[in-house]
Amino acid sequence: MRKNIVAGNWKMNKNLQEGVELAKELNEALKNKTVNCDVVIGTPFIHLASVVNSVDTTRIGVAAQNCADKESGAYTGEVSAAMVASTGAKYVILGHSERRAYYHETPELLKEKVKLALANGLTPIFCIGEVLEEREANKHFEVVKSQVEESLFELSPEDFSKIVLAYEPVWAIGTGKTATADQAQEIHAFIRKTLAEKYGQEIADNTSILYGGSANAGNAKELFSNPDVDGGLIGGASLGVDKFMPIIEAF
Numbered sequence: 699m700r701k702n703i704v705a706g707n708w709k710m711n712k713n714l715q716e717g718v719e720l721a722k723e724l725n726e727a728l729k730n731k732t733v734n735c736d737v738v739i740g741t742p743f744i745h746l747a748s749v750v751n752s753v754d755t756t757r758i759g760v761a762a763q764n765c766a767d768k769e770s771g772a773y774t775g776e777v778s779a780a781m782v783a784s785t786g787a788k789y790v791i792l793g794h795s796e797r798r799a800y801y802h803e804t805p806e807l808l809k810e811k812v813k814l815a816l817a818n819g820l821t822p823i824f825c826i827g828e829v830l831e832e833r834e835a836n837k838h839f840e841v842v843k844s845q846v847e848e849s850l851f852e853l854s855p856e857d858f859s860k861i862v863l864a865y866e867p868v869w870a871i872g873t874g875k876t877a878t879a880d881q882a883q884e885i886h887a888f889i890r891k892t893l894a895e896k897y898g899q900e901i902a903d904n905t906s907i908l909y910g911g912s913a914n915a916g917n918a919k920e921l922f923s924n925p926d927v928d929g930g931l932i933g934g935a936s937l938g939v940d941k942f943m944p945i946i947e948a949f
């Protein structure tokens with residue numbers, strides 16, 4: 699059966715010392731506590747190794763927020779999937795709308811990143827989601843469908859079954875405007891149906907589909923109570939244990 703996952707995406711926040719401190723605080727808060735979801739934190743690259751060494755990685759999975767589309771070599775400034783994996787990180791967030799919009803990441807490029815992440819044993823948390831104009835034009839279903847088709851549907855069923863999806867409507871990210879529980883359920887169910895048509899019901903049923911976009915302690919319970927919402931990818935509210943723990947405990 700699919701897993702419930704609450705994943706933090708710190709984005710470009712926290713210097714190294716602050717990041718390690720936050721990771722340690724979260725580790726402490728989770729100690730001796732039973733929670734009903736897997737917990738992941740997505741840190742900047744330079745934090746990865748220190749954060750991995752600061753937490754019980756059987757309780758907290760560590761994620762990079764990106765990786766290169768090339769294996770290795772003369773690509774100044776890039777960080778490969780193998781390098782990410784060598785830190786002990788287990789996940790990589792790929793296809794975030796901020797990377798698509800600000801760094802011009804294309805479906806083709808993301809396809810390469812996903813392949814390399816999988817080849818290096820990382821679990822991709824693959825982000826999809828429409829912008830406001832697409833939602834208003836009622837195009838959100840076709841947008842998310844093509845996002846998964848374009849970057850993921852060449853994967854073998856075995857590889858696809860290692861993917862975690864995150865539906866993040868761009869209009870809800872960092873805006874304080876969350877999708878309603880019904881809007882989230884409607885599109886998550888549609889995404890699962892899309893997966894079932896391609897890979898069969900069993901793989902679709904086993905794929906975790908997270909919601910992201912202004913999720914917080916106040917709305918997490920309602921969002922997560924939907925049958926097709928398997929957790930959250932949390933930005934702002936993952937930057938403090940006081941805000942992140944209640945979301946973890948919403949399951």
Ligand SMILES: O=C(CO)COP(=O)(O)O
Nearest residue numbers: 707871872911912933934
């Ligand atoms: O983009 C997000 C997570 O990847 C969501 O960010 P916020 O939770 O800050 O809206």
